[in-house]
Amino acid sequence: MNGVKHKLPYLGFGLGLRPKHYQRILETLPTVDWFEILSENYFVDGGKPLYYLDKIRHHYPMVMHGVSLSIGSTDPLNQSYLQQLKQLSQRIEPMWISDHLCWTGINQLNMHDLLPLPYTEEAIAHVVSRVQQVQDFLGRQILLENVSSYITYQSSELTEWEFLTEIAERADCLILLDINNIYVSSHNHHFNPETYLQALPKSRVQQFHLAGHSYHDDYIIDTHDAEVIEAVWRLYTKALQQFGLVSTMIERDDNIPELTQLLLELNQAKQFAETYQHHET
Amino acid sequence: MKLKALQQDFQAYLLGQSSDFSQAIVASNHKDNQQRLAIYKNAYQIRLIEILRKDYPTINAILGDKKFSQLGKKYLKAMPSHYYSVRYFGQDFAQFLATTPPYQQHLLLHETAEFEWALGKALDAKDAPILTLQQLTQISPDNWPKLQLKFHPSIQTLTLYHNVNQLWKAAQQDQELQPPVKRAQATPWLIWRKGIEIHFRSMTAMEVYSFHAIQSKTFSQMCEGLTQWYDEEQVPVKAIQLIQQWCQDLLINDYQLINATC
Ligand SMILES: [Fe+2]
Numbered sequence: 001m002n003g004v005k006h007k008l009p010y011l012g013f014g015l016g017l018r019p020k021h022y023q024r025i026l027e028t029l030p031t032v033d034w035f036e037i038l039s040e041n042y043f044v045d046g047g048k049p050l051y052y053l054d055k056i057r058h059h060y061p062m063v064m065h066g067v068s069l070s071i072g073s074t075d076p077l078n079q080s081y082l083q084q085l086k087q088l089s090q091r092i093e094p095m096w097i098s099d100h101l102c103w104t105g106i107n108q109l110n111m112h113d114l115l116p117l118p119y120t121e122e123a124i125a126h127v128v129s130r131v132q133q134v135q136d137f138l139g140r141q142i143l144l145e146n147v148s149s150y151i152t153y154q155s156s157e158l159t160e161w162e163f164l165t166e167i168a169e170r171a172d173c174l175i176l177l178d179i180n181n182i183y184v185s186s187h188n189h190h191f192n193p194e195t196y197l198q199a200l201p202k203s204r205v206q207q208f209h210l211a212g213h214s215y216h217d218d219y220i221i222d223t224h225d226a227e228v229i230e231a232v233w234r235l236y237t238k239a240l241q242q243f244g245l246v247s248t249m250i251e252r253d254d255n256i257p258e259l260t261q262l263l264l265e266l267n268q269a270k271q272f273a274e275t276y277q278h279h280e281t
Numbered sequence: 282m283k284l285k286a287l288q289q290d291f292q293a294y295l296l297g298q299s300s301d302f303s304q305a306i307v308a309s310n311h312k313d314n315q316q317r318l319a320i321y322k323n324a325y326q327i328r329l330i331e332i333l334r335k336d337y338p339t340i341n342a343i344l345g346d347k348k349f350s351q352l353g354k355k356y357l358k359a360m361p362s363h364y365y366s367v368r369y370f371g372q373d374f375a376q377f378l379a380t381t382p383p384y385q386q387h388l389l390l391h392e393t394a395e396f397e398w399a400l401g402k403a404l405d406a407k408d409a410p411i412l413t414l415q416q417l418t419q420i421s422p423d424n425w426p427k428l429q430l431k432f433h434p435s436i437q438t439l440t441l442y443h444n445v446n447q448l449w450k451a452a453q454q455d456q457e458l459q460p461p462v463k464r465a466q467a468t469p470w471l472i473w474r475k476g477i478e479i480h481f482r483s484m485t486a487m488e489v490y491s492f493h494a495i496q497s498k499t500f501s502q503m504c505e506g507l508t509q510w511y512d513e514e515q516v517p518v519k520a521i522q523l524i525q526q527w528c529q530d531l532l533i534n535d536y537q538l539i540n541a542t543c
Pocket residue numbers: 145178181209211251
């Protein structure tokens with residue numbers, strides 16, 4: 001990557017910025033250390049989304065989180081997507097930019113889903129070269145997030161954590177660790193989530209996601225429509241032990257509650273982190 | 282299996298095309314295999330149908346949840362998303378409704394889709410300065426005949442036979458919809474953004490004419506045409522009133538003076 005690499009800062013405890021809360025945030029300026037925005041929501045020409053984005057940015061640090069980079073797709077990287085991403089980053093100067101370790105479609109179609117990749121050498125090489133292109137274009141390191149998955153490919157040669165680690169190391173990118181997704185996948189694929197945590201390189205874990213999910217028959221679906229559950233909180237404390245304090249945010253995409261309720265949940269995360277700190281000292 | 286072939290197969294499966302994808306995954310038995318795959322297929326359909334439902338709440342209210350979902354499934358099959366933002370997934374919905382049986386027989390659905398999509402377009406269209414009444418009054422009377430106006434980029438115009446605006450309001454308030462009313466003549470509508478809020482109102486034929494004339498021609502040429510509706514001595518006053526109204530509605534972006542060419 002061109003340019004000097006700086007270590008990204010610790011931001012504290014953040015929330016996902018959702019249109020439902022725009023007005024309330026501006027009126028009350030709640031105690032939230034930072035907001036994570038969904039980049040694609042602001043790929044518009046003007047009006048309400050950008051109006052609120054600029055106003056809220058004035059009061060809070062932000063990070064950009066995308067869903068359509070499709071870093072693992074065998075289609076060429078979408079240049080106009082990258083252009084828009086860069087333009088938005090110039091507008092709001094985010095602390096960092098993240099997307100998912102997945103693919104979202106091929107043949108110029110978008111399934112608008114975070115589809116898993118096979119854990120193979122071929123996929124690693126493919127993703128690594130694309131991450132490098134994206135980082136060169138944006139002039140900064142990006143974060144890749146682990147997605148939840150419901151299938152295992154016959155062709156996979158590695159575990160998910162080996163796959164993620166290998167890509168992060170070779171592409172020299174950072175990791176956005178979704179604690180809930182690890183939990184969901186560990187349940188669906190019958191592995192020990194702590195094994196996953198222990199395998200990751202500490203220096204590359206830059207952010208945590210916490211979220212809720214729902215059960216469907218024998219599987220857990222990562223729906224982001226409910227509160228964080230007890231088992232995910234437990235895994236979060238394990239992650240704190242493993243990685244130390246990492247910028248943490250609560251991600252809610254559906255069934256979005258009032259801001260005050262999310263703030264309570266965020267406080268819970270803070271308390272877990274504080275307890276962990278006491279243990280450490 | 283190589284990455285590209287795997288992605289081809291997976292996507293074909295999601296799109297409901299024939300695919301060997303089920304053989305590419307590990308499963309403890311057939312049921313497990315089918316259930317795991319179905320999670321992805323269901324998620325794909327549900328996610329995009331819900332996007333469509335949010336973009337077209339009035340059509341959902343007209344058809345009901347179940348029929349809307351059936352319609353959404355057909356649309357998704359015919360028009361899979363080419364966009365990296367779901368914002369534009371529903372862009373061809375009005376066209377789809379106008380050309381696909383049995384929906385094409387129902388003008389109401391097509392008109393409602395056009396109306397709701399126009400609201401969305403106005404909502405996040407480009408920002409632009411607004412010409413104030415004060416700026417307008419500073420134009421010297423000598424220059425008025427040469428005046429040409431530029432309108433705000435959020436403005437959308439369309440014509441509707443049905444009372445879509447009333448259905449839309451009821452749907453927004455979660456009220457039960459009254460039977461739609463179809464008029465003998467189509468009504469022109471104007472949709473635009475005032476600041477960050479969406480507004481809409483109907484237009485008279487005279488306003489529609491003026492709206493187009495003042496953008497493509499000049500004030501004096503617009504006035505010539507207004508004699509179709511007013512006596513000649515009334516025309517200047519009526520024309521200026523109309524422009525003042527546009528100005529108060531925050532519709533005008535800018536003006537320029539056009540020297541007449543013969
Ligand atoms: Fe996440």
